[in-house]
Amino acid sequence: MAYSIAVPVCSELLIKKSRFIGCVQAVPDRAAAQAIVAALRAEHPGAAHVCWALLAGGHSAAVDDGEPGGTAGRPMLDVLRHQDLEGVLATVVRYYGGVRLGAGGLVRAYTDSVAQALKSARKIPLVRLRTLLCAVPYALEGVFRREIDAAGGALLSVQHGEQVELSFSVAEGEAEALMARLNEAGQGRVSWRG
Numbered sequence: 001m002a003y004s005i006a007v008p009v010c011s012e013l014l015i016k017k018s019r020f021i022g023c024v025q026a027v028p029d030r031a032a033a034q035a036i037v038a039a040l041r042a043e044h045p046g047a048a049h050v051c052w053a054l055l056a057g058g059h060s061a062a063v064d065d066g067e068p069g070g071t072a073g074r075p076m077l078d079v080l081r082h083q084d085l086e087g088v089l090a091t092v093v094r095y096y097g098g099v100r101l102g103a104g105g106l107v108r109a110y111t112d113s114v115a116q117a118l119k120s121a122r123k124i125p126l127v128r129l130r131t132l133l134c135a136v137p138y139a140l141e142g143v144f145r146r147e148i149d150a151a152g153g154a155l156l157s158v159q160h161g162e163q164v165e166l167s168f169s170v171a172e173g174e175a176e177a178l179m180a181r182l183n184e185a186g187q188g189r190v191s192w193r194g
Contacts, residue, residue: 002086003123011116015109017097022113024080024121027089029057037063040091048096051110053077056087067094071106079114086126090114130175131156133193135163136186143185151178163191 008025021044027033033054040050053076054061062073076090092113101109136144141164148155153170170178183190 002084002126004085004087004126006122006124009117009121011113011120013109013113013116014097015105015112016099016101018099018101018109019095019097020109020113021093022117023091024114024117025089026087027054027056028087030054030059030061033061033089036089037091040093044093044095046095047093049094050091051076051094052089052091053080053114054089055080055085056089067106067110068103071103072110075107075111076114079111079118083118083123085123090117128172129169130172131167131169132175132179133165133167134182135165135191135193137189138164140164140186140189141166144182147178147181147185151181153178165193 004026005024006026008023010021010023013020013022025036027036033052033056037050037052041047044050049065049067049072051065051067051072052061052063053073055077060077062077064070064072072092076092080088080090092110144166145155148166148168148170151170151174153168153174156167156169159165179192
C-alpha cells in the first residue's frame with residue numbers, strides 16, 4: 001500500500017560544519033514540486049545546494065543541484081521508495097560549512113536528512129478511487145444512493161432524464177463488490193456506461 005504525508009515536516013542536521021535542512025511534504029505533481037523548490041531557493045539565497053527528489057503520479061525525479069552526480073537526489077529518492085511513499089517531495093537545503101564530505105559522506109548526509117524528517121512525519125494511506133457511471137430507473141435511485149454511501153463511495157453527479165444517471169467514485173478495492181450488489185438490486189435494469 002502506498003502512503004503520503006499528512007503535513008509538511010522539516011528537520012535539521014549539522015554534519016562537519018555543513019547545515020542540512022531536510023523537508024518532506026505531499027505534492028500532486030512535478031509542477032507543484034518545482035514551484036516549492038523555486039520558493040526554497042528564494043528563501044535560502046545563501047545555500048550552496050537545494051537538492052530534491054519526487055515520487056508523484058507515477059513519475060519520479062532526483063536532482064543533485066550541483067552536488068556530485070548520484071550523491072544527493074538519488075539517495076533521497078531511494079528513501080522515499082523504501083518508505084512506499086507516493087505524491088511526496090523531499091527537499092534538502094545545504095549550507096556548505098567548508099569541510100568536504102566526499103561522495104559517501106554526501107550520500108549519508110542526504111539520506112539521513114530525509115530519513116530524519118520522515119521520522120516525525122505522519123503517513124496516511126493513499127486510497128485509489130475508481131469512477132463509475134450507470135443509468136437506472138427512477139425507482140432504484142434511493143436504493144443505489146444508499147448502497148453507494150454504505151460502500152464509502154461519493155456521488156459525483158446525478159442527472160435525471162429518461163433514467164437516473166449516477167456518477168460516483170469508490171475505493172478501487174470496493175468497486176467490483178459494489179457493482180455486483182448494484183446489479184443484483186437492479187435486477188437487470190442497470191446500464192453501466194464508460
